[in-house]
Amino acid sequence: MIKNVFSHDRILTAEDLKRKPKKKVKRAEDWKQTLYRLWQLMEDRKWLLVAVILLVIITSLLSLIGPYIIGQIIDHKIIPQQFDGLLNQLLLLMSVYIALSALTYLAAYFMVDIAQKAIYRLRMQLFSHMQSLSIPFFDKRQHGELMSRMTNDIENISKVLNSSFIQFTSSIVTLVGTIIVMLMLSPLLTVLTMLIIPLMFFATRWITRRTGPLYKKRQHALGEMNAYIEEIISGQQVVKVFSQEEAVISGFEEKNRSVRENGFWAITYSSFIPKVMNLLNNISFAVVAGVGGLLALNGYGVTVGTIVIFAEYARQFTRPLSDLANQFNEVLSALAGAERVFSILDEPAEPDIDNDNRSLQINGSITFNDVTFKYDEEQQKNVINHVTFDVLPGETVALVGATGAGKTTIVQLLNRFYDINSGDILIDGISVRDIPRKTLRSQIAYVLQDPFLFDGTIADNIKYGKLDATDEEVIQAAKDANAYDFIVRLDKGFDTVIAGEDSSLSQGEKQLLAIARALVLDPAILLLDEATSSIDTVTEMKLQQAIDRLMAGRTSIVIAHRLNTVKKADKVIVLQQGEIIEQGYQEELLEQRGIYYSMVNSAHADFDELLD
Known part of the structure; x- marks a missing residue:
């Protein structure tokens, strides 16, 4: 059944975002921790980061010097028509802007180097940590959604680290420097210019309070859509076989609509920021030009050059505020992605031990001692229930039973893909819990059905x-x-x-x-999970010959459906609903004339049909 994403995952509206203010405190704490962890990725390059900050401070100061020189040229050269030394001042102005461009490029170059190495490290951490996670972790999550965290979320972080750090630093330095110079030139015009700050603050706050949750919602929806795409592409043959193209298109439409709706509101709210900032910027410019002109005409110590400088500084004053607001939305999106990435990194690794058994050479004795297991604690029924059997070194045991009887679960438990709930599994008399996973798995070969x-x-x-x-x-x-x-x-x-x-x-x-x-x-132990199923007779013969060579001299557990495979086993274990209902050596079971005897003498080639 195609899941309706709107039935469980409703799109946030503006009204929803006004509720539950307590969560905002937690979110702020979460983002503070996320920012700290991102900083740790760059900590080993902190001196280069300091160099970037110094370059940003210098370029910000140079951007303040340029308008001041222009104002001085207007007041002392152009208006009084005193052109002596004008060329020198023009060359100085040119030098300032050339140095500004060169140092800006250099700061960006260094920052890209820092950011890309941090992202490289984050990708490596995420991918490496995924290799340490247990099979149950992957069972409970869509693979496409995990891929989205590795690609889309990390790419969002990369974009912000490449540009936003410089933008933030530059905006803050420019803002502080502009205010200082403006106060030195005209405190009155400075106060008039700064009247727009409260308006900018409240407008930005109103917008970002809505965009933050929406960006996180969009990243979640994007992850679900990527998971769905990965699933459908992987299962394309099944889609074609059952002619379900229209159904999967419908399912994708729902996922795609969720991304569109969340993205629409996030981008819509975000797009208010440049419009609002441009409006306030124009108001500020008009106020400076109008009031400055009146002060100049009435002889209040304001010159035309001062007005030109102030007009440029007023623009520089609002631009960093606008940049900060715009970058803030990008940062919110990146933080939402970073949280999703760090949530994977915070998943506990598959528990393991390091003891003297790491050099253990397995001989091949296997014992299941009253083993009980279920995949999820919420399951009411055990998948494996009080299973007990022994396998001697070099013996071959065939697991026989209907689909869902627990055959595959037994071989997966032996490999410690899952840990049992009770009982014990021993190899050469040692509990598998006391054998390092790498030592265990490096001596067990597992041949899957697919x-x-x-x-x-x-x-x-x-x-x-x-x-x-x-x-x-x-x-x-x-x-x-x-x-x-x-x-x-x-x-x-x-x-x-x-x-x-x-x-x-x-x-x-x-x-x-x-x-x-x-x-x-x-390997010392061989696990075969229906390795000869779903193939033609000639290939089966080649496979069986290869399997016979593979099993020679090794302890083997074979999940078998066909009589030819079972007859070559030393022991047979018949499973039903997670319990052993019959087990023993071939001759013993045939003499007992029980279930296995009926199987061997049945006309059916596949034991599943007998036990269903």
């Missing part, structure tokens, strides 16, 4: 099981996996570049590469 290949060469994909594998090891693994013949028929052989979902490889060929990847690892 093999996943990465962008790169075929050799790279085989080496993924062991990155330092030699070419000889890769070739031997491919031969043992029955993949060598089809690989060498490709134009570039092992150097053939494939995309992760490259359709030029069949499902069976991808599975053979997945088995080669497991073989090159040379």
Whole structure:
């Protein structure tokens, strides 16, 4: 069913934003913490940042000197028509503006360097931290939404760090310097100019109180839309099979509308700022020109040059205020994105230990001792309920049962993708909780039903099981996996570049590469999750031969649906609704003439059909 985003995620209106003032305090605290964390990303380059600040201060002062020189030229050269030394003053004015341009560029260059290295560090932190998060974290979140945090949110932060820091610093220095010079020239005109500050303050405050929550809402809506796009693109084949193009377009329309509505109000409120600032700027200019002209005509010590200087300073006085207001909206958007990024960084990493077992060489003995597990505490029923069984080193155990019986969950628990609720899982008599995850997983190969290949060469994909594998090891693994013949028929052989979902490889060929990847690892324990399902008979034979080589001498747990696979297992465990209803060696179960005996003697080729 297509989710209606408006039923649960209503668009904020102006009235909504006036409510619940208590949250504003918390938001201010959150943003203060977010700003501090962004500063920490740049802290190692603080001296370069100090240099940027000094350059910004110098350029701001130069921008104040220029109008003052112009006023002096008007009062002392042009009006009295005394042109001696005019050329020198013009050259000085030119030098000021050339230096202003050069230093402005230099400050921007340094700031881009600081910002990009900070963003590089943030991206690395986010991506690296994602690798430390547990499988349940990814189960509960849409992948497209996580990608949005890695791309859109970080890009918003990058834009602000590149430009807003200089804008803020420059605006503050310019504002302070302008006020000082204006007070020195004419306190009366300065007071008249500053009358617009309260209007600017209240106008900006009214707008930003509404844009802040809206920008955060827009980022959330954008994340949901990206997640939906990623999901539909990944499942495009299913969309086509069931002719659901119109349904997914309708679903996207809702997501897109949410982004549009939130973006519309955020940008609409934000666009008020330059209009309001321009209006107040023009009012300020008119006041300075009008009152200054009257003072000059009536001989109150105000010259034409002073009026020109003041008019320029009045513009410079309102411009930084306008820049601050405009940049503030960009900052709000970036802070909303930064909060989303830091919320991922604040997720606890997958718990692990570092003890003497980090050098443990697994022999392959496996024990499930009264294991109970459910994926979510809110689930009423356990997925695995009081499961107990033993596997000796080198034995092969087949897990048999209907869909949802808990077969895949058992192999995932062995790999510690999830932690059990009660009981214990032992390998060589040691609880998996006492084995570092890397030590555990580096000696267990897990072949999935749907093999996943990465962008790169075929050799790279085989080496993924062991990155330092030699070419000889890769070739031997491919031969043992029955993949060598089809690989060498490709134009570039092992150097053939494939995309992760490259359709030029069949499902069976991808599975053979997945088995080669497991073989090159040379694992102590092998986990096979329906590795021979959904393929043709000829490919199944090649796969089965490769799997037989892979299982030789290794402890193996096989999720099996077909009789040929199960018959080669030493032990069989029959599961039903998370509980073991029958287990034992092949001969024992056949002699008992129970459920497994019925399966073997049934005409059905797939055990799922018997146990459903």
